Amino acid sequence: MNFSQPIIEPFDYIVFGGTGDLAKRKLLPALYHRDLDGQLPETSRIIGSARAEMTRKAFQTLVQKSLEEFVGPDALDKTVLKRFLDRLYFISCDATAARGWPDLAKLLNHEPRAIRVFYLATSPELYGTIADNIHAHKLQTPETRIVLEKPIGHDLASAREINDRVGAVFEERNIFRIDHYLGKETVQNLLVLRFANSLFEPVWNHNGIDHVQITVSETVGVEERGGYYDHTGAMRDMIQNHLMQLLCLVAIEPPSTLDREAVRDEKIKVLKSLAPITQNEISTKTVRGQYRAGAINGGPVKAYADEKDIVPGSTTETFAALKVEVKNWRWAGVPFYLRSGKRLPEKVSEIVIQFKPVPYWIFPTGSDHAQPNRLVIRVQPNEHIRLHLWTKEPGPGGLRLRNAPLNLSFAETFKGHLPDAYERLLMDVVRGNATLFMRRDEVEAAWEWTESILDAWKNSGERPKLYTAGTWGPSEAIAMIVRDNRTWFDEQAGDFPGD
Numbered sequence: 001m002n003f004s005q006p007i008i009e010p011f012d013y014i015v016f017g018g019t020g021d022l023a024k025r026k027l028l029p030a031l032y033h034r035d036l037d038g039q040l041p042e043t044s045r046i047i048g049s050a051r052a053e054m055t056r057k058a059f060q061t062l063v064q065k066s067l068e069e070f071v072g073p074d075a076l077d078k079t080v081l082k083r084f085l086d087r088l089y090f091i092s093c094d095a096t097a098a099r100g101w102p103d104l105a106k107l108l109n110h111e112p113r114a115i116r117v118f119y120l121a122t123s124p125e126l127y128g129t130i131a132d133n134i135h136a137h138k139l140q141t142p143e144t145r146i147v148l149e150k151p152i153g154h155d156l157a158s159a160r161e162i163n164d165r166v167g168a169v170f171e172e173r174n175i176f177r178i179d180h181y182l183g184k185e186t187v188q189n190l191l192v193l194r195f196a197n198s199l200f201e202p203v204w205n206h207n208g209i210d211h212v213q214i215t216v217s218e219t220v221g222v223e224e225r226g227g228y229y230d231h232t233g234a235m236r237d238m239i240q241n242h243l244m245q246l247l248c249l250v251a252i253e254p255p256s257t258l259d260r261e262a263v264r265d266e267k268i269k270v271l272k273s274l275a276p277i278t279q280n281e282i283s284t285k286t287v288r289g290q291y292r293a294g295a296i297n298g299g300p301v302k303a304y305a306d307e308k309d310i311v312p313g314s315t316t317e318t319f320a321a322l323k324v325e326v327k328n329w330r331w332a333g334v335p336f337y338l339r340s341g342k343r344l345p346e347k348v349s350e351i352v353i354q355f356k357p358v359p360y361w362i363f364p365t366g367s368d369h370a371q372p373n374r375l376v377i378r379v380q381p382n383e384h385i386r387l388h389l390w391t392k393e394p395g396p397g398g399l400r401l402r403n404a405p406l407n408l409s410f411a412e413t414f415k416g417h418l419p420d421a422y423e424r425l426l427m428d429v430v431r432g433n434a435t436l437f438m439r440r441d442e443v444e445a446a447w448e449w450t451e452s453i454l455d456a457w458k459n460s461g462e463r464p465k466l467y468t469a470g471t472w473g474p475s476e477a478i479a480m481i482v483r484d485n486r487t488w489f490d491e492q493a494g495d496f497p498g499d
């Protein structure tokens with residue numbers, strides 16, 4: 001992994017789906033921020049593409065509006081904004097037809113840049129066809145990369161098909177399968193936390209750790225993405241990729257170097273060690289839910305079933321909780337509890353490492369040592385790492401113990417803007433650094449494991465359990481962990497103090 005910021009060569013970034021939600025909310029704001037930091041070479045161009053007929057001027061206006069909304073007025077610098085808008089071009093092109101491709105070829109070849117990036121921010125069904133068209137129209141240079149957004153496919157078979165088709169056109173080193181969680185500062189920091197600090201490794205195993213919790217909760221519903229979400233669900237949208245990647249980084253063995261293959265080799269070993277969840281186990285090791293009407297931040301919100309573009313009677317899950325076992329020497333007997341959902345009470349992404357209690361409690365007070373040390377890694381928001389320790393409460397007259405955290409707050413420790421995950425990842429593609437991207441076998445192994453659960457859910461014929469919007473999912477998710485004499489971290493008062 002490269003920690004310095006090498007000079008970026010001039011590039012052309014071609015964003016298929018350049019008018020879509022992801023491009024407007026994330027990709028273009030991320031590129032703007034890199035421009036603001038002076039990282040984009042003067043001659044670099046950004047070319048949006050979609051089927052819509054649109055002039056270059058109209059695209060520039062659309063992007064300006066998106067930047068005003070998603071970058072915010074404080075970071076919108078007039079000079080940089082003008083420079084950024086001047087980089088923009090638009091080509092109307094249908095990925096599945098002949099229209100537009102010759103125009104794209106003409107624009108790219110007129111003044112070729114050293115590096116070309118094709119970013120596919122479209123539905124995954126189009127990935128193979130876009131790769132074929134790039135090849136057919138001879139748009140590849142030796143330094144051309146392709147970025148595939150998640151989810152890559154809908155299941156293992158479609159993921160393999162995409163990988164085969166894209167792999168027939170691009171070498172694996174030029175295929176960047178993005179999972180934006182890997183670009184989050186706090187996620188990148190997992191490797192540093194584990195492998196640059198000597199104190200954790202001796203206890204980072206079944207001897208020291210009781211269990212691990214990974215929560216990625218959102219307050220939003222499906223918003224305008226009902227059409228996409230209703231045939232995707234929480235398992236495919238979040239667990240198969242983001243939560244699996246977090247689990248891998250908590251569980252991996254130390255790679256011998258930070259070389260991209262070394263890190264990915266260790267991640268694949270974790271994925272291959274996941275115990276499959278069988279049909280008989282789905283009722284005890286998995287819970288899926290769907291939100292009904294409720295309240296978020298004091299305001300009423302409608303049920304999933306009543307959101308735009310949701311099929312009547314939909315059985316799509318908007319919440320999933322799983323008990324996962326990693327079958328290897330390090331993690332024997334240490335469950336990983338995962339959960340993710342929409343319309344939950346808070347937007348929090350967090351990893352909790354619950355250590356085991358001391359073998360014998362000698363203190364007269366604070367004897368509820370049922371709450372042993374805990375390391376809380378807050379991925380977002382209010383990024384922090386908190387190590388909860390027992391400590392003596394100062395004062396005379398006896399020995400009173402208090403469980404208090406050592407707090408490393410990112411905002412207090414590192415002043416300044418924490419870059420969005422996409423900022424780092426989009427530039428890594430230009431640099432050709434794929435360490436924070438997924439290799440083909442990782443994606444397929446994650447699908448293989450996930451698919452058996454999806455199949456078991458389907459075969460069970462059961463509907464997802466309903467939960468009220470604004471609560472922590474169905475009560476079955478609480479029961480799942482309570483059966484093991486454990487609780488989700490959020491259920492205890494004061495879990496998220498001041499957050």
Ligand SMILES: NC(=O)C1=CN([C@@H]2O[C@H](COP(=O)(O)OP(=O)(O)OC[C@H]3O[C@@H](n4cnc5c(N)ncnc54)[C@H](OP(=O)(O)O)[C@@H]3O)[C@@H](O)[C@H]2O)C=CC1
Nearest residue numbers: 017018019020021022050051052094095121122123149150
């Ligand atoms: N939105 C998000 O927060 C996230 C999205 N993703 C992934 O990113 C991808 C895009 O998502 P999102 O932006 O939400 O989707 P949208 O539906 O908002 O945008 C889709 C884009 O693709 C274009 N498009 C559709 N069909 C074609 C076609 N045949 N040829 C060329 N362009 C086409 C659309 O424009 P037009 O109709 O004019 O052609 C539009 O620009 C998906 O794979 C999604 O899973 C991943 C993470 C987060």
Ligand SMILES: O=C1O[C@H](COP(=O)(O)O)[C@@H](O)[C@H](O)[C@H]1O
Nearest residue numbers: 150180216218220237238242349
């Ligand atoms: O990939 C996705 O991620 C977002 C959540 O991302 P975050 O960075 O805000 O945690 C999620 O809303 C979306 O459904 C999913 O496609």
